[in-house]
Amino acid sequence: MSARFLILCSLILTLFSCSEPQVKLTSPSIIPAPQSLQVNPGHFTINEETTLSNNDDFTASYNFLLSFLKDATDRDWDTKYSDNNVIILEYDSSIISKEGYNIISTDRNITIKSSTDAGAFYAVQSLIQLMPADIKNATEIYIPAVTIKDEPRFNYRGMHLDVSRHMFDVDFIKKYIDAMAMLKMNNFHWHLTDDQGWRIEIKKYPKLQEIAAYRDSTLLGHYNDTPHQYDGKRYGGYYTQEEVREVIAFAKARHINVIPEIEMPGHAQAAIAAYPELGCTGNNIDVAMKWGVFEDIYCPNEATFTFLENVLDEVMELFPSKYIHIGGDEAPKTQWKTSNVAQKVIKENGLKDEYELQSYFIQRMEKYINSKGRQIIGWDEILEGGLAPNATVMSWRGVEGAIEAAKAGHDVIMTPTSHCYFDYYQSENDDEPLAIGGFLPLEKVYNFNPIPEELTAEEAQLVLGVQGNVWTEYIKTSEQVEYMVFPRIFAMSEVAWSPSGERDYLEFVSRVENFNKRLQVLNINYANHLYELEGSLNEDQAYELTTMLPNNEIRFTLDGTLPVATSTVYEGPIPFKENMSLKAAVFENGEQLSSLFTQEFHYHKGVGATISINKEPHKSYPGSGAAGLINGIKGSDSRYGDSEWLGFWGDDIEIEIEFEEPIEINEIDLRFYHAPSQWVYAPEKYYLHLETEKGIISDLITIPNQNENLVISNYNSERFKGYEDLKFSKLRLVIPNYGTIPDGNQGAGNKAWTFIDEIIIN
Structure with a gap:
């Protein structure tokens, strides 16, 4: 659906509105965008005489539509066939x-066609979106005449919610599922167990409810803050089996499958706190009070397997889902290495190491789950040591796990952190609520391509779909869940459902703006960054400002003062030839619409030089490319992943900067990001080589242990003593990656990330 098409729709609808002034129609604005939508002359009017006609196969769809219309019109509805003034499910x-489904709306009736109740249900969702957002107690509802032919791109369209770190009541879980249904998503991944809390009633093991469901205190602030501080308040709870059944029934009526996740062998500290014999040490431990990865994982003994099988028996009795998620991620092997039990299992089963032991653990559980007619899903760590034969892989650490799994013939669900983690920041505004880290704006979600280019067409068929994830370490309330999810769930739903052709982000944004009115009616607390400004340097070293919504008036200042309605109007790129402090905002009729946009520019000696890097940044974190390291613009001090930070996963990098003419240098600052909880580590050292007319000066710089997110390595004037008369033509930096993340840390055993920002040369 192009912007020109929508403009044409608006013109057509305006013409018809002119002939019938009492009829107010808006351009069809459906999310996710249908495969095909044609606007026709005329409109259908829902009034007090309108009836419903239902095919007996479409019970859930009919019931949902009937309930919606009863609530909207506050009247009873007749169900009978008519050839006029009727909504037909056929x-x-x-x-x-x-x-798939078709909708044909004319001035006489609306016909929904499908071969299944699921298809008819999604048609009902589109029909509702054709109505005005607020139709409460309306006597007449006008629906544009349209022809829609639609079907999903992917079979798996999922949203995840972690209730272990923070728990949300059943009413909110239903609200979350309703929002998924509205956007034609069909799998709810319910993360029920973790180190910080066990959230599902298991009748055979009452201590899971008495002990594992509660922690004595909760971390305050961010995991990276030191020293750690705690609130001292007991926190927890669990869903009874009756509540679980209630949620499942609610979801089923909306054609949503609920997938439970019972973590194993890692993220098990809460369960081990309740039953210490499940661990390798036998020690009494507490339910975890901070976030992270913990060494207390299930011991691969018979007591553990009996426990997990009994737990899964009760879980599978509750959940009809074909899939059972068993986690499999972030399982430190430290205790297994010293456990006599674990080492005995390795020896008796001819396993090579603890990674193969994890594979043995997963495969044993898979056999049990398969014996019950179900299949497992696991995070991509289940690839390590050998993949369970029938497992589906959720690729979260990037797309590499998906590629490996698909090439081995396994089904894959795409959910990489770079595009699918809605607990990441969505705006660079300083007033955003505390988040785990990272930066995932709406546009990046929208532009996600779930099919890795490394896959053949046949292998690509194994990509079942996509999923957005919401981890709740830093999300305490349901209102904050909504803020982090909306509007990014719109983009994810479109990635999952809509055609894979060329996407028009500005057209999508216009639909999001329209949809926000619906969210207000639904009392959903959404984040609204649509009016925010974005900026970038062009090839002419001038700074360009843009907004997602066109034709907005931008006003700015360069002296650090706040822009007002009478400030300079932005009419084109702003030359960057000296230090400046830009502040800008979007205005309409003298009123400021956007939040304040601020950008500091430091015109140092590296700006405009020639730069190269021996490695390409990871495609998930390209920043502004190599040139962004010397463009005079710093990235965020408190979060990585914005347009200025370049990310490299496990790579040693070499950066070369060549000046147009030899220059004097008195100081060099390098900026690194350091966030161990996100696997991001500042390097421990780097090498600096400076080329002069008299030869090359080399130096090794060590970086002390860090407690801050932002690490600045200052190669200052003291280092340049004795070189005052020299001029430098070239600068080369050799920056080794931190290496493998050590045991006891989050991401242990994985390669560390290096994030580097501006190289400031004075």
Whole structure:
């Protein structure tokens, strides 16, 4: 659906509105965008005489639509066939897709066609979106005449919610599921167990409810803050089996499958706190009070396997889902290395090491789950040591796990941190609520391509779909969950459902702006960054300001003062030839619409030089490319992943900067990011080589242990003593990666990330 198409729709609808002034129609604005939408002359009017006609196969769809219309119009509805003024749900065997549908809306009736109740249900969601956002107690509802033909791109369209770190009541879980249904998502991944809390009632093991479900205190602030501080308040709870059944039934009525996650062998500290015999040490431990990865994991003894099988028996009795998620991620092997039990299992089963022991653990649990007619899903760590034969892999550490799994013939669900983690920051504004880290704006989610280019067409068929994840370490309330999810869930739903052709982000944003009115009616607390400004340097060393919504008036200042309605109007790129402090905002009729945009520019000696890097940044974190390291613009001091930070995963990097003419240098600052909880480590050392007319000066710089996110290595004037008369033509930096993350740390055993920002040369 292009912007020009929507403009044409608006013109058509305006013409018809002119002939019938009482009819106010808006341009069709459906999320996710349908495969095909054609606007026709006329409109259908829902009034007090309108009836419903239902195919008996479409019970859930009919019930949902009936309930919606009763609530909207506050009247009873007749169900009877008519050839006029009727909404018809009609079976059509020619629609091959099990989730596909057609909608034909005319001035006489609305016909929904599908071959399944699921398809009819998604048609109902589109029909509701064709109505005005607020129709409470409306006597007449006008719906544009349209023809829609639609079906999903992917079969798996998921959203995840972690309730272990912070728990949310059943009413909110239903609200979350309703929002998923509205956007045609069909799998709710319910993360029920972790180190910080066990959230599902298991009748055979009452201590899971008495002990594992509660922690004595909770970390205050961020994990990276030191020293750690705690609130001293007991926190927890769990869902009863009756509540779980209630949620599952609610989701089923909306064609949403609920996938439970019971973590193993790691993220098990809460369970071990309740039953110490499940661990390798036998020690009494507490439910975890801070976030992270913990060494207390399930011991691979018979007591553990009996426990997990009994737990899964109760879980599978509750959940009809084909899939059972068993986690498999972030399981430190430290205790297994020293455990007589674990080492005995390794020896008796001819395993090579603890990684193969994890594979043995997962495969044993998979066999049990398969014996019950179910299949497992696991995070991509289940690839390590050998993949369980029938497992589906959720690729979260990037796309590499998906590529490996698909090439081995396994189904894959795409959920990489770079595009699918909604606990990341979504704006660079300083007033954003505390988040785990990272930066994932709406546009990046929207532009996600779930099919890795490394896969063949046949292998790509194994990509079942995509999922957005919401981890709640820093999300304490349901209102904050909504803020982090909306509007990014819109983009994710479109990635999952809509055609894979060329995307029009500005057109999508216009639909999001329209949809926000619906969110207000639904009392959903969404983040609204649509009016925010973005900036970038162009090839002419001038700074360009843009907004997601066109035709907005931008006003700015360069002296650090706040912009007002009478400040300079932005009409084109701003030359960057000296230090300046830019402040800007979007205005309409003298009123400021956007938050304040601020950018500091430091015109140092590296700006405009020639730069190269021996490695390409990771495609998930390209920043502004190599040139962004000397463009005079610093990235965020408190979060990585914005347009200025370059990320490298496990790579040693070499950076070469060549000056147009030899220059004097008195000081060099390097900026690194350091966030161990996100696997990001500042290097411990780097090498600096300076080329002069008299030869090359080399130096080794060590970086002390860090407690701050931002690490600045200052090669200052003291270092340049004795070189005052020299001029430098070239600068080369050799920056070794931190290496493998050590045991006891989050991400242990994985390669560390290096994030580097501006190289400031004075």
